[in-house]
Amino acid sequence: ETGVTQTPRHLVMGMTNKKSLKCEQHLGHNAMYWYKQSAKKPLELMFVYSLEERVENNSVPSRFSPECPNSSHLFLHLHTLQPEDSALYLCASSQDGNVHDFGPGTRLTVL
Amino acid sequence: GQQLNQSPQSMFIQEGEDVSMNCTSSSIFNTWLWYKQDPGEGPVLLIALYKAGELTSNGRLTAQFGITRKDSFLNISASIPSDVGIYFCAGSYYNNDMRFGAGTRLTVKP
Numbered sequence: 001e002t003g004v005t006q007t008p009r010h011l012v013m014g015m016t017n018k019k020s021l022k023c024e025q026h027l028g029h030n031a032m033y034w035y036k037q038s039a040k041k042p043l044e045l046m047f048v049y050s051l052e053e054r055v056e057n058n059s060v061p062s063r064f065s066p067e068c069p070n071s072s073h074l075f076l077h078l079h080t081l082q083p084e085d086s087a088l089y090l091c092a093s094s095q096d097g098n099v100h101d102f103g104p105g106t107r108l109t110v111l
Numbered sequence: 112g113q114q115l116n117q118s119p120q121s122m123f124i125q126e127g128e129d130v131s132m133n134c135t136s137s138s139i140f141n142t143w144l145w146y147k148q149d150p151g152e153g154p155v156l157l158i159a160l161y162k163a164g165e166l167t168s169n170g171r172l173t174a175q176f177g178i179t180r181k182d183s184f185l186n187i188s189a190s191i192p193s194d195v196g197i198y199f200c201a202g203s204y205y206n207n208d209m210r211f212g213a214g215t216r217l218t219v220k221p
Contacts, residue, residue, distance in 0.1 A: 004153070042115065043199070043211040090153050099144060100201070100209060102153035 002026055004103035006091050012109045015081060021106050023074040023091030031097055032074040034066060037088040037105070049074060050097070081110045117200050117212025125220050130187040132215040134200035139180040144201040145172075148214070154199055158185070190219050 004025045013019050025032060034046040048056035049068040063085075065077040074091055086109045092100040117134045124130060134143070142161055146154035158169050160176035160183060167174055173186045183202070187194055200212040 006153075040120070040213065042213045045209075092153075097203070097209070098142070099156060099159055100154075102146075102155070104151070104153045107151075 004091060004093055004101050006089075006103035006106050008106060009104060010107045010109075012111065013078070013081065014111050015083075017081075018077070018079045020078065021076040021089055021091075021108075023076075023103055025072055025074075025091075025093035025101070025103075027093055027095075027101055029093035029095045029101070030071060031094045032068060032071075033092040033094070033100065034064075034074065034076050035090040035092060037090055043090070047076075078108075081108075083110050086110045115200060115202060115210050115212040117215060119215055120213065121216040121218070123218045123220065124190055126190060126192060128190055130190055130194070130217060131184060132198060132200075133182060133184040134202070134212045135182045136202055136210075137181070138204070140202035140204055141180065142203045143174070143176050143183040144209075145174050145183070145185045146199040146201065148197045148199065150196070157198075187217075190217075192219050192221055195219050 007022045031050045033048050036044040036046055046060045047066040052068050063080050067075040088105045088107050090105045091103040094100050115134055115136055144159050145157045147157050148154040158167050158174040163176055163180050164178050165176040171188045175184055197214040197216050199214045201209055203209040
């Protein structure tokens, strides 16, 4: 595997489900990110981890819970989501906050 | 905070035409990036710019870092069908708080 990988690529869940998104980077970077991409809107930064410590949380609802167990892995735990949370969730990594390398994204649909 | 305005929002062009899109910021940046996103995929870096006035090419793509450090443009020459996608600009100030434009959706008609 190379670059940034994300699983699953597609996820459909009900509002009462609990699911997790997984991201793995194979680039040796020291920072990882979760972004939300909605149609016709700029990418919305959700969480930043630098050296495995969370350094930014942009007022994201508590139904989204990130986890970064090591510098290569990042999770986004989802619980009791709303239909408006349906979007493409992109993971990215960088070295020292520089150029972002993005994963292919997880297309999330909340019913 | 810093806001990025990217224009146009969408473009419909004929194959072979040249394309130009730009981004402006309310504050100065020291890094400008241009990404392309294909349907169902994540953004892929096209060009990175690190110096005011810098002009960089990548094949048929050319991007410039504006002298004021508040703008950047991307040109695509002689467009082809595979240029279809969404193009995003991004900027940051000393690696903090990368900001993204809303994207330019490009459609190329054969």
